[in-house]
Amino acid sequence: MVSFNNLRRRVLRDSSSEPSRAPSPNPTFRDKDGEPVTLVTASKLKKLSRHRSSRRQWLLFGLGGLFGIIVAAFFAQQHDVINLEGLMDMNLDSLLDAIPAGIVNDAKDITRHERETVNYDSFAVGLHLQSQGVKARHPVIMIPGVISTGLESWGTEDVSRQYFRKRLWGSWSMMRALVLDKASWKRHIMLDKLTGLDPPGIKLRAAQGFDAADFFITGYWIWSKILENLATLGYDPSNAFTAAYDWRLSCEKLELRDHYFTRLKAHIETGVKTSGEKVVLVSHSMGSQVLFYFFHWVEAEGHGNGGPNWVDTFVDSWINISGSMLGALKGLPAVLSGEMKDTAQLNAFAVYGLEKFLAKHERVELFRAMPGASSMLPIGGNAVWGNKTWAPDDSSNQTVSYGTFINFKERNSTQSPANLTVDESHAYLMENSDTWYRDQVQSTYSYGVAHSKAEVEKNGKDPRKWMNPLETRLPLAPHLKIYCFYGVGKATERSYWYREDRDPMSKLNVTIDTSITYGEIDRGVIMGEGDGTVPLMSNGYMCAKGWRIHRYNPAGVTVKVYEMPHEPDRFSPRGGPNTGDHVDILGRASLNDLILRVAGGKGNHIEENYVSQIREYSEKVKIYDDR
Secondary structure (H helix, E strand, C coil): CCCHHHHHHHHHCCHHHCCCCCCCCCCCCECCCCCECCCCCHHHHHHHHHHHHHHHHHHHHHHHHHHHHHHHHHHCCCCCCCCHHHHHCCCHHHHHHHCCHHHHHHHHHHHHHHHHHCCCCCCHHHHHHHHCCCCCCCCEEEECCCCCCCEEECCCCCCCHHHECCEEECCHHHHHHHHHCHHHHHHHHCCCCCCCCCCCCCCEEECCCHHHCCEEECCEECCHHHHHHHHHCCCCCCCEEECCCCCCCCHHHHHHHHCHHHHHHHHHHHHHHHHCCCEEEEEECHHHHHHHHHHHHHHCCCCCCCCCCHHHHHEEEEEEECCCCCCCCCHHHHHHHCCCHHHHCCCHHHHHHHHHHCCHHHHHHHHHCCHHHHHHCCCCHHHHHCCCCCCCCCCCCCCCCCCCCEEECCCCCCCCCCCECHHHHHHHHHHCCCHHHHHHHHHHCCCCCCCCHHHHHHHCCCHHHCCCCCCCCCCCCCCCEEEEEEEECECEEEEEEEEECCCCCCCCCEEECCCCCECCEECCEEEECEECCCEHHHHHHHHHCHHHCHHHCCCCCEEEEEEEECCCCCCCCCCHHHCCCCCHHHHCHHHHHHHHHHHCCCHHHCCCECCCCHHHHHHHCCCCCCC
């Protein structure tokens, strides 16, 4: 049988698994033989686009039609249309031979031209800095984000033996299990609702090493670009480490079950001992929240027992990439109704297929049974996200304020009582959740604001507060440097329109009202500023303003902001070397350049770069210095 990877290589010459092609700022790129390689100019790119437009449309039409036939058969209720096990064993050579030769050749042409637009050595960023004398200095430890770490089965009970050491998250094994045995896959991936730990007989653990997070599935890179460029400066497993973790678990359970923070502390101390240099910590997305929790844990008596000087002794810099420090707004509708923009804006056929395969109530149950994901619920309440008439990131031409986070067109029942702010939406979620989920969230997290130094110091002894930067402080580490690198300029979910779910087959009370489309509202979703996943206020407020308030940063830790505009390459499915997307930014040229400079001890030369209005928005947030 020919694998999907084989098919991709034959049709597209494996372009999706190519190493990073993102340029560093203003270098002259050369290939491995020293020959210069030039980027295609914007004018040539536009000419190329016009020349290929018609053929590209026919290609997409042909492949889309073929894919549609397969998906239609896949989701059909009549079991005699297609046998799923037969689909998995289908000879893909025959499928490829059935595609018209013209479509295959056009696919190859488009792929070649896509590669030409960014065709230079995949290690160019690191090689350029190496030529400038930058080399490995600080040990580097990477903390991935939510869902980006693979999870593999170590269970030996009858129900798990077929999956032993196979990834049930982050691989094609996950896809196969989800398609052929959805009930078993759900049983493995969901944690016990009462304990927040493994269900009886199930044992899933985070994959370890660089392989844990460099690719999500074959061809879909995550951290691999950064690893490639670090290697050019002299990094390898002796001075670089990926601190992968089971992102489904709350931080408390991460330590209880996996001793995650104990092991992270040991890796940091070992790095300092073996290199003679403090470490650089690089976190992405939810990984930044996990690291912030660690800073409290490692100091605290009865936990890490490191004392107040530990971070200053062992950590040189924290590189905070797209850190969801104040949560991700899309996390709330995910656990309320199993929805977000990606589901609300599907066409009718796709919605039908999705609901038949994994219905909304199943998605809600899945999200709620992953306590770690609830750390992404919005933090800061109305002070950060606005009230019923106002929000700090409102623009003058808006017809609806972002301050009402959940809106109801019809407000005449207990299920749709009124338009709700973020604070009220939290309460609404708790009121409409099962007891086990409500107890789990309220015993694990806190989403408020501490308005005085006394509150902040008191919260330092409460682990429920340790993930919230508006209720606790940065470490007492005056020599620590924090670099906030994130993308801006990509539309991001900001608020929603809901309605009662009157479907008699539904097990939920409310659903996104996809019938509402006008002004800024697109099928019930209102978009704002951000990186496509995390809103600008979450990525940027703490870095631009919050950590400049004394009670949150009493040691005066240096914080630098470097925003990167989202300027996607139209030919690249991942956005190319100038993307600002939440995940794809990890392959961005300028981001890789900045990371390597900090790791090489040159971070002091980095100047702040603001592109958005985050500083203006931050001044409107109703959180003030109490000095």
